[in-house]
Amino acid sequence: MDQKYNVPALDRANAVLKMLSEQPYTWKLSDLSKQLDISKSTLFSLLQTLERLQWISRDRHETYAIGSALGQLGGAFFRQFNLTEDFKRLAEPVMLKLKESVQLAMLEGGDVLYLAKVAASSPVQMVSGPGVRFPAHATGLGKALMSNLGEEEIRQLFPQELLPKLTMHSIGTREALLQEIRQANENGYATDIQEGVMGFCCVAAPIRRPDGTLLAAVSCSMPIHHWEGKKEDATREIIALARRLSPGI
Structure with missing residues (x-):
């Protein structure tokens, strides 16, 4: 597919979601920033948005995992x-x-x-x-x-x-x-x-x-x-x- 139509924010979100799906409640903001080479300020806004949409969830240790909204979407895919x-x-x-x-x-x-x-x-x-x-x-x-x-x-x-x-x-x-x-x-x-x-x-x-x-x-x-x-x-x-x-x- 033609790369000129890519939306960089979605690529970054996809990279975050892949990491969280593989290792839930392991990564904090600073860890994700280093692993994905995304600035903390950019990643902070991205994580806030994903959390608001319930695509991810955050625990009391400030680590992240896949959220309930993605579970619902995944269920729709398999249904x-x-x-x-x-x-x-x-x-x-x-x-x-x-x-x-x-x-x-x-x-x-x-x-x-x-x-x-x-x-x-x-x-x-x-x-x-x-x-x-x-x-x-x-x-x-x-x-x-x-x-x-x-x-x-x-x-x-x-x-x-x-x-x-x-x-x-x-x-x-x-x-x-x-x-x-x-x-x-x-x-x-x-x-x-x-x-x-x-x-x-x-x-x-x-x-x-x-x-x-x-x-x-x-x-x-x-x-x-x-x-x-x-x-x-x-x-x-x-x-x-x-x-x-x-x-x-």
Whole structure:
């Protein structure tokens, strides 16, 4: 990611939080200042702010540890992965109906991070299991996941106009990507026609929270020779699956 958009105060806060997570109630202000090479005056203001936000806590010995607010945020992070269990249960009948693999993923920076997969019994499979990352601009999942981002957010994710082409069909420019994302937002789904992997196509739809923001996305991928015969059914099934997985919708 382009370093020119970095916020130094957040980098310093992140360094403090990492130290406190590894050794709680060990470090005082002066110790942290030496270890992190941050001036005491700057660090004092930072620690005061973090304590006010309950991101850190301080004991009677003036040492610090991670605070309750971060515990709540961390809980929210892990709760979202309850989604994977619902996905496996609800995606199974979709896979059996389409006889094609179904994936669940989230956006992490400029990449798609695959969370779960219900694989069809096809001998030919995309590499898209849990933990695999893939450039978001080259996938239907990525376009679906970016469909409610503003143009400035997308420009920050992709600061260069030219985008790396994974295949001859990959989107090659940021402007073309913006157009595809606008179309995905309008349609409620996105497609990838051999853009990420030659010989494979997919259709993807976003999973939304009650407030309309995106939580994750689901997709169905298949070999290109299945696409024309199955794309309408796959689009309908994936949109319906995304809606069923959207909490409170």
